[in-house]
Amino acid sequence: MRLRALLDTDALGLKLLGGEDELDRTVRGVMTTDLRDPSRYLSGGELVLTGLAWRRDAADSEPFVRLLVQAQVAALAAGEAELGSVPEDLVVACARHRLPLFAVHESVAFATITEHVVRQVSGERAGDLAAVVDRHRRMMTSGPAGGGPDVVLDLLGSDLDLRAWVLSPTGRQVAGPKDPEPALTAGVRAELAAEHLAATRTGRRAPHRVTLGSTTYSLFPVRGRGQPPVTPPGGRALQGAGAGRDVRETVLSDWLLVVEADAGDWAEERLDLLYGVTQLIAVERDRRDAARTVRRRLAQEVLELVQTGAAPAEIAARLRVAAPVLLPGLGAAPHWQVVVARVEWEDGDEQTGRVAQTLLEEMLVDPHATGPEQSDRIAVAHTGEEAVALVPLPAVSSEHDGSEAGVLAETLLESVREPLSAGLDGDGRVTLGVSAAVHSAEGLRGALEEARHARRVAAARPGRVCAAGHQELASHVLLLPFVPDDVRRAFTARLLDPLRDYDRRHRAELIPTLEAFLDSDGSWTRCANRLHLHVNTLRYRVGRIEQLTGRDLSRLEDKLDFFLALRMS
Numbered sequence: 001m002r003l004r005a006l007l008d009t010d011a012l013g014l015k016l017l018g019g020e021d022e023l024d025r026t027v028r029g030v031m032t033t034d035l036r037d038p039s040r041y042l043s044g045g046e047l048v049l050t051g052l053a054w055r056r057d058a059a060d061s062e063p064f065v066r067l068l069v070q071a072q073v074a075a076l077a078a079g080e081a082e083l084g085s086v087p088e089d090l091v092v093a094c095a096r097h098r099l100p101l102f103a104v105h106e107s108v109a110f111a112t113i114t115e116h117v118v119r120q121v122s123g124e125r126a127g128d129l130a131a132v133v134d135r136h137r138r139m140m141t142s143g144p145a146g147g148g149p150d151v152v153l154d155l156l157g158s159d160l161d162l163r164a165w166v167l168s169p170t171g172r173q174v175a176g177p178k179d180p181e182p183a184l185t186a187g188v189r190a191e192l193a194a195e196h197l198a199a200t201r202t203g204r205r206a207p208h209r210v211t212l213g214s215t216t217y218s219l220f221p222v223r224g225r226g227q228p229p230v231t232p233p234g235g236r237a238l239q240g241a242g243a244g245r246d247v248r249e250t251v252l253s254d255w256l257l258v259v260e261a262d263a264g265d266w267a268e269e270r271l272d273l274l275y276g277v278t279q280l281i282a283v284e285r286d287r288r289d290a291a292r293t294v295r296r297r298l299a300q301e302v303l304e305l306v307q308t309g310a311a312p313a314e315i316a317a318r319l320r321v322a323a324p325v326l327l328p329g330l331g332a333a334p335h336w337q338v339v340v341a342r343v344e345w346e347d348g349d350e351q352t353g354r355v356a357q358t359l360l361e362e363m364l365v366d367p368h369a370t371g372p373e374q375s376d377r378i379a380v381a382h383t384g385e386e387a388v389a390l391v392p393l394p395a396v397s398s399e400h401d402g403s404e405a406g407v408l409a410e411t412l413l414e415s416v417r418e419p420l421s422a423g424l425d426g427d428g429r430v431t432l433g434v435s436a437a438v439h440s441a442e443g444l445r446g447a448l449e450e451a452r453h454a455r456r457v458a459a460a461r462p463g464r465v466c467a468a469g470h471q472e473l474a475s476h477v478l479l480l481p482f483v484p485d486d487v488r489r490a491f492t493a494r495l496l497d498p499l500r501d502y503d504r505r506h507r508a509e510l511i512p513t514l515e516a517f518l519d520s521d522g523s524w525t526r527c528a529n530r531l532h533l534h535v536n537t538l539r540y541r542v543g544r545i546e547q548l549t550g551r552d553l554s555r556l557e558d559k560l561d562f563f564l565a566l567r568m569s
Contacts, residue, residue: 001027001120003075003100006047012116013108014077017091019100025074030117032110036064042071047117049110051079058089065093075100077113149175149281156259156277163260166222166281167193168362169252170416175281184258188212192219194422196256201427207263207274218263222255222278222285252343252420252430253358255285292361292378298322299379299390306444312485315441326379326392336444337407338435339364339389340451342459345428353382359430360387363416364407386455388448393437409434409454409469421464431458432467442485449567488568495565498548510548513541517553518563 004023006014016023028045031038034053042048048068055061068076076099078086086103094101104113149166156162157177165184166175171193173184184192191212196219199208208219257278263271302322305315323334341360343352357380364378380389391407412432420430433455435447450470458468499510513531517538520527528538542553551558 001117003027003047005120006102006117009116011108012113013105014113015103015105017086017101017103018095019075019098022075022098022100025100027074027117028121030114030121032114036060037067039067039071042068042073044072046073047113048073048076049079049104049113050076051110052082052087052090055087055090058087061087061090061093062096065090065097065099069097069099073099075102077102077104079104079106079110081106149284150178152277152280154178165189165258167196167256167258168365169193169197169254169256169359169419170362171419172362172365174255190418192217192258193256193419195219196221197251197419197424198422200251200254201424207259207271209262209264215260216262218259218261220257220259220274220278222257222281223250252355252424253362255281257281294325295379296357296381298325299381299388302379302390302444303381303383303388303448306448309445309485309489312441315444319441322379322390323392335393335437335439336447337391337393337437338444338447338451339391339407339412340386340433340448340455341389342386342431342455343428344431353384353386356387356430357382359420360389360432363412363432364389364391386452388451407434409458409467409472413465413467417465424464428464429459430465431455433458434467434469436470445485492565492569495549495551495561496569499545502544502548508541508544510541510545513538514545514562515566517542518559518566522553522559 002023003019003025006012006027007016007023026045027047029043029047030049031041031046032049033041034051035041036054038048054064065076076094078090078101080086080103086101091101104110153164153166153175154177156164157179163177165173165177167189168174171186171189171191173189176183192210195210196208199206199219200221206219206221210217210219257274259274263274266274298318298321302315302318305318319336327334339360341356341363343356343359345352361378361380364380378389378391380387382388409432412434424430433451433453435451435454438444438447450473454468454470454473457472458466461468496511499514502508503510513527516530517527520530524535524538528535531538533541546552551561553559553562
């Protein structure tokens with residue numbers, strides 16, 4: 001706002017004592033002081049309000065005014081309540097240095113002037129920022145990205161004096177202010193992400209306000225295309241067109257905008273502006289997700305080849321294509337790890353593969369890394385109920401044979417357990433399994449089985465977020481990766497092909513019955529209940545299995561052979 005506008009506001013009770021030619025100066029803020037030297041607290045452009053308590057005699061006015069001029073303040077307003085009128089020596093000093101001087105009537109509180117100036121300046125800044133944000137949005141939606149979320153946060157800092165960060169649902173910093181100090185610690189980020197996930201899951205209206213220590217933060221969800229719209233209080237829907245979608249589809253993948261301020265008493269226009277900023281950040285989020293398409297397709301192709309028992313040479317050829325995409329500039333084919341994740345909801349919905357895919361892509365990024373580009377090396381596929389990550393490792397220590405290299409289950413959980421537990425509380429679980437590193441296509445099938453078995457070990461543990469690694473496995477799974485593919489195929493064919501052929505001809509479901517019988521530890525009652533069969537029907541099916549294979553399911557050796565065949569098939 002201009003100084004001239006202050007004189008036009010009668011309620012402020014200001015009288016101009018000097019500086020008529022300087023009334024077009026811009027006021028960028030306001031400060032009240034009675035310090036003899038307030039320059040350390042001035043940044044330029046302020047209207048300085050003073051009660052003159054710093055003045056002991058006429059000689060004090062000249063150095064005080066000189067300090068204000070050096071700090072490039074816009075003007076000085078002196079109260080008349082202390083001395084009855086503004087001293088002439090102050091009027092002369094201001095005239096000498098061309099500093100506009102106002103007298104403040106004793107009936108007008110400095111707080112009234114401060115509130116008016118702050119309201120006017122903030123409104124103008126918001127209008128300017130809204131125009132910049134709108135222009136930036138049009139640029140980004142019609143062409144290349146305009147610098148990412150950091151550019152938007154710089155606008156908030158420079159034009160609204162708001163410090164802000166963009167966090168992932170696990171609390172990783174995606175973007176932050178230009179001035180990193182004071183930074184958000186990992187613990188604070190985890191708490192903020194946890195509060196956001198819990199508030200979103202329970203349907204609380206955004207922005208969510210959180211006070212940690214003496215600092216209050218306001219949390220705004222960042223949502224992409226096709227997600228439920230965000231509607232500010234009293235306002236219109238601002239994002240997307242996906243109303244009615246289950247919040248569980250996105251709660252574990254949404255970014256959030258953290259603003260170091262209490263938005264509880266913000267005007268509707270200011271809230272609208274912040275929601276507009278989240279839209280702008282969402283454009284970058286969508287752009288990042290689109291860039292994952294190639295990596296996801298590569299992972300899906302490798303997973304299908306491994307699961308269908310493709311020849312190692314065919315899998316190796318696909319890995320040679322994937323390596324330069326995931327690790328640009330790498331001279332040789334890397335080692336690989338497999339990580340399996342599953343999200344399970346209390347209502348039994350099993351089609352959660354896409355949710356697990358997005359979450360796993362975020363979890364596998366180094367928690368200490370910043371910026372969305374850190375996920376460029378992650379390739380994650382999904383099935384109906386699980387996500388499978390193919391993790392490239394550029395080098396593996398020969399000293400450990402790869403057993404200590406790459407992703408470790410406990411490290412994976414260390415920084416994400418708190419926020420994810422809050423987001424899942426009372427309704428769901430996340431379980432993960434991590435394989436050892438393998439150095440060839442032949443080992444990928446075993447690595448996938450190992451990761452899946454480790455995930456089942458994790459699923460048997462209490463807690464909302466659990467993981468297990470290959471180091472924790474002490475069973476047949478450790479041996480399976482070293483069984484040659486031709487031996488595996490021959491072994492499973494001899495035991496299971498007769499049952500598969502019979503199922504195809506008679507739809508007898510002998511294979512599912514065998515799996516359920518073994519999973520029930522040979523208990524007729526538990527297995528019959530699990531399959532919703534009469535025990536006599538179950539006995540008939542087991543008898544048919546024994547007749548077709550020549551095996552006896554009452555013998556431990558034959559049970560073990562069937563168990564291994566099913567695991568290797």
